[in-house]
Amino acid sequence: MVHQYKLNGYNIVLDSESGCVHTVDDVAYDVIELYQNTPREEIVDIITKRHSVTAEDVEETLSDIDTLKDEHQLFTRDLFAGQAELFKERQSVVKAICLHVAHACNMTCGYCFAGEGEYHGEKALMSYETGKRALDWLIENSGTRRNLEVDFFGGEPLLNFDVVKKLVAYGRSREKECNKNFRFTLTTNGMLLNDEVIEFANKEMSNVVISLDGRKSVNDNMRKTHEGGGTYDAILPAFRKLAESRNQQNYYVRGTYTHYNTDFASDIIHMADLGFKELSIEPVVAPPEAPYALQESDIPKLLSEYERLATEMLERKREGKGRDFTFYHYMIDLTGGPCIVKRISGCGVGTEYVAVTPSGDLYPCHQFVGEKDFLLGNIYDGITNSSVCDQFKCCNVYSHEECADCFAKLYCSGGCAANAHHTTGSITGVYDLGCQLHKKRIECAIMLKVAEMCEDL
Numbered sequence: 352m353v354h355q356y357k358l359n360g361y362n363i364v365l366d367s368e369s370g371c372v373h374t375v376d377d378v379a380y381d382v383i384e385l386y387q388n389t390p391r392e393e394i395v396d397i398i399t400k401r402h403s404v405t406a407e408d409v410e411e412t413l414s415d416i417d418t419l420k421d422e423h424q425l426f427t428r429d430l431f432a433g434q435a436e437l438f439k440e441r442q443s444v445v446k447a448i449c450l451h452v453a454h455a456c457n458m459t460c461g462y463c464f465a466g467e468g469e470y471h472g473e474k475a476l477m478s479y480e481t482g483k484r485a486l487d488w489l490i491e492n493s494g495t496r497r498n499l500e501v502d503f504f505g506g507e508p509l510l511n512f513d514v515v516k517k518l519v520a521y522g523r524s525r526e527k528e529c530n531k532n533f534r535f536t537l538t539t540n541g542m543l544l545n546d547e548v549i550e551f552a553n554k555e556m557s558n559v560v561i562s563l564d565g566r567k568s569v570n571d572n573m574r575k576t577h578e579g580g581g582t583y584d585a586i587l588p589a590f591r592k593l594a595e596s597r598n599q600q601n602y603y604v605r606g607t608y609t610h611y612n613t614d615f616a617s618d619i620i621h622m623a624d625l626g627f628k629e630l631s632i633e634p635v636v637a638p639p640e641a642p643y644a645l646q647e648s649d650i651p652k653l654l655s656e657y658e659r660l661a662t663e664m665l666e667r668k669r670e671g672k673g674r675d676f677t678f679y680h681y682m683i684d685l686t687g688g689p690c691i692v693k694r695i696s697g698c699g700v701g702t703e704y705v706a707v708t709p710s711g712d713l714y715p716c717h718q719f720v721g722e723k724d725f726l727l728g729n730i731y732d733g734i735t736n737s738s739v740c741d742q743f744k745c746c747n748v749y750s751h752e753e754c755a756d757c758f759a760k761l762y763c764s765g766g767c768a769a770n771a772h773h774t775t776g777s778i779t780g781v782y783d784l785g786c787q788l789h790k791k792r793i794e795c796a797i798m799l800k801v802a803e804m805c806e807d808l
Contacts (some may be wrong), residue, residue, distance in 0.1 A: 353426060354758030355384060358798045359662055361805075365797060367758045368427040372685055373419075374801050378402050382412050387426065431695060432749055443702035443744070444494035449717045450485055451708050452477040452514055453506035457542045458582060461573045462607060462635045462643055465506065470721040475709040476511045481730070482518040485707045488730040490529050502536045504706075504717060509543035519555045536560065538605075540574070541586035549593050557601060561590050564606040565618020565632070572611055573643065587625070594627055603629035603679060609643040610635075613652045616660040623667075623676040631679035634788055636770050645784060654791045661795035668808045683762070683796040694748075697764030701727070701743030715743055718769035743768065746778050753781040759793045 354365045362380040364373040375383070378398060385394045395409045419425035455474040456463075486501070493499055501522065503515050515537075522533040537552055538560040552559050563586065564570040571581025594602055604627050608615035619630050634653070637644040645653070660678065667675040698704060701715030705727060713727040713734060714720045728735035748754050748765040763786075765771075768778040770785055802808065 352756060352758055353383065355380060356794055358658065358794060359665065359802070361798055361801050363794075363797060363801060364425070365758060366425050366427050367761065368429050369423055369425075370685065370761070371419075371424040371427075372797055372801065373425070374805060378404055378408065379412050379415070382409065383416060383425070386413075386416055443699070444496055445489060445492040445703060445705060446496050446498070446699070447500035447502070447704045448485060448489050449502050449504045449704070449706040450477070450482060450518070451504050451506065451706060451717070451720065452482060452508045452511040452518075454709050455510055456506045456540070457510065457577070458507070458540050459575050459577055461575075462609060462637055462641075464636070464718060465720070470708075472721055477514060477709040479514050479517050481709065481711050482514055483521050484711065485730050486518060486522050486525070486533075488733070490525065490531055492733075493531070497530060498532050498534060500534045500536070502538060504538050507540050507542065508537060509539055509548060512543070512548065516551060523555075534558075538562075540582070541590050542576075542582065544586070544589040544593060549589070549596055552593070553596055559593060559597070559602040560605050561586075561593065561602065562606070563587070563590060563604050563622065564608070565612070565615070566621045569608075569612045569618055570606075573607070573609065591626060594629075599626075599628040603631050603677075605679075606630075606632040607635050608632050609637075610645055610649060611643055613645075613649050614656060615653075616656040616663065619660055619678065620663060623674070628676045629679075630676055634785060636773060636782070636785065647784065650784065650787055653788060657788070657791045657795050661799055665799060665802050665808075668803070669806070680792040681796040681799055683793070683800060685797070685800050694761040694764060696747045697768070700768050701725075701740055701746075715739065716769060718767075718773075742778060750779045751781050753783075753786075757786075757790070759790045762793050763789050 352367045354367060356363055362375050362377065364375055364380065364383055365371075366373070381401060382394060382398055385397065389397070391413060394413065395406050398404065398409045399406055416425060453476050454470055454472065455476065489499055489501070508515060519535055522535070526532055534557045535555055536558040537556045540562045544561075562574070563583075564574060567581070567583040570583045574582050576582060590604070604622055606618060606622070608618065612618060615632055619632055622630055634645055635643060661681065664675065664678060664681065704716060706714045706717045706720050707730060708714070708720060711730040713729055714722070715725055715727065719725040725739055726736060727739055734740060746765070746768055748760045751765045754760045754765055766782060766786060766789065770782040771780040772778045774780070774782045
């Protein structure tokens with residue numbers, strides 16, 4: 352399908368199936384809009400009356416569009432829909448685990464899906480023996496895949512920092528003998544981030560995710576200590592030190608916005624002005640009755656905020672004074688990017704990626720932890736509930752009926768299965784609010800790429 356939109360002065364035409372992006376003038380934009388469902392003579396008549404152009408000009412534009420269509424760069428048909436069922440048969444091996452080394456947290460965040468880090472269960476710290484077995488299980492189930500990923504997660508993983516260090520050392524000790532390469536990452540709220548942790552992270556962690564929601568008032572409204580105080584002042588100095596020590600690379604600040612800060616672009620800009628270069632902010636997913644939950648009435652404001660953020664990023668890029676920054680959701684590769692398998696099947700939840708609890712239980716991902724219907728098995732007996740894995744093997748962009756005519760389907764792969772389940776009751780459902788926001792993010796990301804190419808930024 353073809354998706355057309357105007358943003359920040361650019362007329363953009365996306366051929367969804369081929370991935371080709373065209374930036375065109377007003378005449379071509381209107382001709383493309385009429386091309387498939389209007390007779391050519393009518394198109395010529397309409398366009399010559401609408402614009403100050405001749406019939407010959409319109410015919411030339413039509414000829415150019417004919418060529419693009421013949422070259423499968425415009426109005427390309429979907430080549431993959433009929434092959435979607437083949438993904439059921441793919442032999443996935445595990446490549447990544449989310450290692451829950453702590454089901455406990457030293458903060459109380461109002462929107463936390465993990466119930467203050469305990470995942471609605473009991474507080475627990477992973478033992479070294481359990482973590483060691485988890486790494487062995489990953490090695491054993493990774494087939495010939497060499498590069499493996501382990502994210503130390505919680506709760507707050509730094510509550511179990513000694514075990515984290517020992518597990519990294521154990522993983523490194525097994526790399527050569529098993530022909531594996533571990534890519535370790537750490538997700539932290541920053542309350543225990545100190546010089547020792549920073550030094551260790553800079554040596555061993557390929558990426559560090561740090562949690563900050565933006566402006567002090569916004570952050571402290573939802574991210575509090577157990578005593579009810581704010582956390583902004585406590586965590587900011589260490590976060591800035593970490594980012595600088597990593598040369599503003601291989602980390603990102605991950606925030607959450609809610610109904611309380613629908614002007615979230617101001618929070619991203621605030622963090623950029625603090626010096627952070629790698630930024631992300633996600634819409635909260637919450638029960639609709641929660642006071643902080645995003646509402647349908649918030650959507651127009653949220654869409655405008657994504658546009659405002661993109662415009663601000665472009666202006667900073669044009670200035671060229673080191674004020675530019677990266678926004679995770681606007682990182683898009685129009686020349687290569689993920690292979691078609693990943694574009695259709697998504698993140699690999701429940702097949703290539705699983706979460707491991709402190710006791711060694713296996714779940715499809717961190718957002719399913721504690722939901723017994725999604726318990727896969729454990730690191731000692733392996734995956735014993737293969738029917739759950741089969742559900743995720745069948746979960747691809749074509750299993751979502753609502754995605755059939757969506758221009759963004761090969762950029763989101765059908766969206767997050769956990770968000771779909773928690774809002775619709777099915778992993779093949781569609782979280783509509785999140786879908787609307789994601790489509791706007793794709794439009795903004797493409798516009799920024801178009802601007803960079805057109806303006807040679």
